[in-house]
Amino acid sequence: MNILPALEILRLELTRIRQDLHAYPELAFGEQRTSDLVARELSSYGVEVHRGLAGTGVVGTLRAGSGNRAIGLRADMDALPIQEANTFEHHSRHDGKMHACGHDGHTTMLLGAARHLAETRNFDGTVHFIFQPAEEHGGGGCVMIEQGLFEKFPMDEVYGLHNWPGLDLGHFALIPGPMMASTDHFDIVVRGHGAHAAMPHLGIDPVVAGAAIVQALQTLVSRSIEPVDAAVVSVTQFHAGDAYNVIAGEAVLRGTVRTFKAETRDAMEAGMRRVCENTAAAYGASADFSYERGYPPLINWPAQTETAAGVLADMVGEERVHRQFPPTMGGEDFAYMLQAKPGCYVFMGNGQGAGMHGCMLHNPGYDFNDAALPVGASYWVRLVEHCLNKAG
């Protein structure tokens, strides 16, 4: 592996920052201490600091040479409402909050890259280091865009990165096209007519109608969506009644829908509405269906994916760059940035499980693997030096 020696030397310092961030996790839009730390670090490297986009968002700008090309590198800063199970020294000091997705590591790697690039300036153009709030909940990246991220900081391309437990340290995965799914959710209120449970003929049972709706929704993916496309509908809540002997008047169903394509997303929403309303009607009930769109699918741009893959292959070797990685139905708000600008998002191996590193994301035993800090920071540096090539 061809990690920058200067970043290997910085590893202890980066580990200190990462573990400090881990110990003081902050939730969506509340990343005050974190953004203070980011701004302080960037300033100390000589990077120009802009604060306030999406509240706690920070953008660091670094220029070198006279080139007019610009790229953005993005890290997320927020933690999750999870009670940490780890007992190591840098465990969360904030009850019920935890860096269980490694955003502490993402933030630190981007700081490491900023520091190195500020020292070496071996590029020609402008780099914007984007530290966004609220990736887990609230779409902080989308809010930054709405508040003028790309107008205030014009850039040609934007790149993102996420650690991936189960993928070996020093390995990366990236694919052109859809890599992560849209994350929508829905509410269905099935209205029937309450009755004595021993006299069902006097009522309209919303539980039976609701159960039929749950079953029928599952046929949408198998019968309405092209087999080689992918979609998930999961009914995750079903609430009705509170007695043994009373037929409820209504039932509430909720859940999530994941898709990779805009047209599949539209088809799922329309199909679900049709199934809910008509299935309820078949039982003499009615259904109010509401569908809320969350993050769009994350779609990598082919040319930028090729660029990132080339940079990674030079760095870790072609055999450690996984270009056939299966897409995941998880969501990611970097999708908004890729809707606005060409770019690429990659998964970086977090290792197989020394200690608790093998935990999947959002697990109370998860921890970012500090050995990955120089790896991710090196990728950022090499990507900048490639995209803003002095000779180019």
Ligand code: NI
């Ligand atoms: Ni995450």
